[in-house]
Amino acid sequence: MASIDTDRMATIRGAGAAEPCDGCDVRSLAVCSGLKPDELERLEAIKSTVRYRAGDICVQEGDAAAHLFNVTAGAIKVYKLLADGRRQITGFLFAGDFLGLTLNDTYAYSAEAVTNVALCRFQRPRFEALLAEFPKLEKRLLGVASSELAAAQDQMLLLGRKTAREKVASFLLQLQRRTAQVGDSSGMVDLPMSRTDIADYLGLTTETVSRTITQLKTAGIVRLQGQGRIALARHETLRQMAEGFDPAG
Amino acid sequence: MASIDTDRMATIRGAGAAEPCDGCDVRSLAVCSGLKPDELERLEAIKSTVRYRAGDICVQEGDAAAHLFNVTAGAIKVYKLLADGRRQITGFLFAGDFLGLTLNDTYAYSAEAVTNVALCRFQRPRFEALLAEFPKLEKRLLGVASSELAAAQDQMLLLGRKTAREKVASFLLQLQRRTAQVGDSSGMVDLPMSRTDIADYLGLTTETVSRTITQLKTAGIVRLQGQGRIALARHETLRQMAEGFDPAG
DNA sequence: CGGGACTTTGAGCAAATTCAACCATTGTGG
């Protein structure tokens, strides 16, 4: 559970000025991957770059869905709220991830910057026009949607059927897989988000998350490397734990 | 939790013979909606009709993803399992719903017939060839994926943050919305699935589902109409309950 | 060095689960 700072609205730091796609180091991960040079140019023409500071709201549930985004740096959390403030984080987004896929003309979720972030931003009507022109882009988007859907099903399994320990183990491994995807396979994992965020992602409370991590630490399965970094020491144990094999530890 | 009858494999009742799309009464809901007559004809050419009996497995997690389906009659449950048999149902599919969207070449979930069902079946390579030809079909599929994604996020909120009572209320309303979509807005809702299925969908146990429904019945909010039918008597109360307003009932 | 936010730890509590028994409905075979 969590209280949300509702009064802090988005403050766009550096707006407008588009940064060149040429030097973009997340292009291979993003929706724009696989486009031909001329297509990329057309896409670039309708793009602007926006930055948010940690804590800023990027997207607000219920607002007109005017834009689509691509995260180029930093981390974002996507979440939904209940009437009394209970929060469920449905996903964390990192560099390369896509934000804003929706059929409706309003967003069905909110998004907040976890760290300082940079995003490519596209106006929806313009983006959709390009979508109609470039089948490859549409195909890519369908791919993005499909893999998000698969991830969502995994997360439902986690939320509905896993124990606190299994949830935390799954979460750490998920972050590590993501880290490895970007190249770093050292077993060191960044935790840019707070315990409250982790709790709201896993359907737990901060206290339970904290206790569970302490348990894993005591059991020698992970090592806290101060300040939002954690080392996965016994990777295989963690993996089994995440899949529910219950090594009774 | 639930034990799965692992030994009962799919028995295709009526295979092969394609039924004409002409008279199909779910076409307006399905992926094939909005296609031009000649496009529809091409799609029909690669389609076959399959039937399963209640309890049959339609799709098995890990199997080669050879087909895509469209439900034309009956109900199907889609689920994932943990090593020890814990099950999470990620969705129920009804007439008009699509099954089989995936990027990978294996299914990431299983699907089992809840009632006797009929499905349109398409071979993946052929279907994908048509996708490339008919942008409208691809667009439609992206729409399907998007709305499934939105539903998945709602379900994550439910699983992670709602109480048993809120979960059951949400579930009943969801079924009713679906029923209303097909035309029937009488407030009567069919419950073709077992208590165990409902429990595995809501992240609860059968006992808790049963107790909760009994509570709603006692409070006069619903009426059981014997045999898998339920009447939503106090719709608004139920709606508030589902959204977490806690009318302390 | 001090203040504030976040995290950890502790103790008691409660919602939902587990285990167990009972009831209802259905389908089968004598």
Add this chain to the structure above:
DNA sequence: CCACAATGGTTGAATTTGCTCAAAGTCCCG
């Protein structure tokens, strides 16, 4: 046509996991 087994659903009591409430400990930043 009825008895009865089988399956699924309901109810009860005890237990447990994770939550709530409370306090103390860290870390960062000015």
